[in-house]
Amino acid sequence: MDAPTVDVATRERAPLLIMGSPRSGTTFLSHMVNRFFDIHVSRDNGTLLRFHRVLASYEPLSNDANLRRLIDSLYQDHFFKSRLRERGLTLTEGELAGRVSTRSYGGVIEAVFSAIAETHGKSCWGYKRASFARFEGRHLNDLFPTARFVHIIRDARDVVLSMRNTPKVLLERSWHFAAEDWVSHVRTGQSIGAQLGPERYMEVRYETFMANPAAVLADILAFSGPDAYAAERVARMRTELAGLVRSNNTEKWRKLMSPGALRLVERVAGPLLLDLGYPVVNRDAAGAPVSTMELAWLQADRTARNLFTRNIPMMLRYRFEVLKAHGRARFARGGS
Secondary structure (H helix, E strand, O other): OOOOOHHHOOOOOEEEEEOOOOOOOOOHHHHHHHHHHEEEEEEOOOHHHHHHHHHHHHHOOHHHHHHHHHHHHHHHHHHHHHHHHOOOOOOHHHHHHHHOOOOOHHHHHHHHHHHHHHOOOOOOOEHHHHHHHHHHHHHHHHHOOOEEEEEEOOOHHHHHHHHOOOOOOOOOOHHHHHHHHHHHHHHHHHHHHHHHOOEEEEEEEEEHHOOOHHHHHHHHHHHHHOOOOOHHHHHHHHHHHHOOOOOOOOOHHHHOOOOOHHHHHHHHHHHHHHHHOOOOOOOOOOOOOOOOOHHHHHHHHHHHHHHHOOHHHHHHHHHHHHHHHHHHHHHHHHHH
16 A cells, blocks of 8 residues: 555544665655654664563563663663664653653653654654564554554565665675565565554555655655644655655666576565566566575575675674673563
């Protein structure tokens, strides 16, 4: 679906969450929302969702001491500092604790992002995270009970090509597994959308966004809730977007992907590409099984590419922070 089908006139403002496969335009869309909307979309590397996995060590958050322990652990996290505190979260730990109105992890997240939004002069907050599409819908509802979700979908072949060529990020590099990653994100995101319904879920095609950015952003603005300055915002979009969007940033795979690589990607992603209405070159390969021997070779290729093309220091730092977070959680559980 490219636009909401519900009566937006009766909406109330709600947090806006942006999800999609990596390299699908989630970051660019977030920048455009931040530029034109009365919403500030924050981005992290999954820190807040990562802490959700160890939440049991801090519960119940109705207990003041438990809430303080959780916030203390968040403030000690390297990525929480670099992605959130250094990007607008100016509150002390005590001030953040006082801002948590609903004693739940969702209440903590809202306190963090609403404070950052206020720092940026915005009245509503948002959150961009590709891995929302890997999160179970019931957990999303627990954490973001009123939020609306925009799921941006891009042609798998351009996504995989971008994954392959983007340096210094922790992404899949092999044609086969990058295509699997895309399929997983898109299908899970659509499953979440089916649970949420059109009132809270909207799909946007990257290609449509590039071709007609003002119209797509106007649809998202309407979907996000009432805005007294909507007409002025849309007029500004139409004036400024032409210089911000690379309209030729689609179907790059037609020139840059070899026939062999295209066949590998379409074997994995072809069925879903067809479901989504994209043209597929190798229809005979779409959905074809992979032999055990070939899968072993693909796994070896994947390992080699991860070793030699990923940002190893970043990956090690991330793993180290995960281990430290688990250690703090165990200590918190022992001290409660």
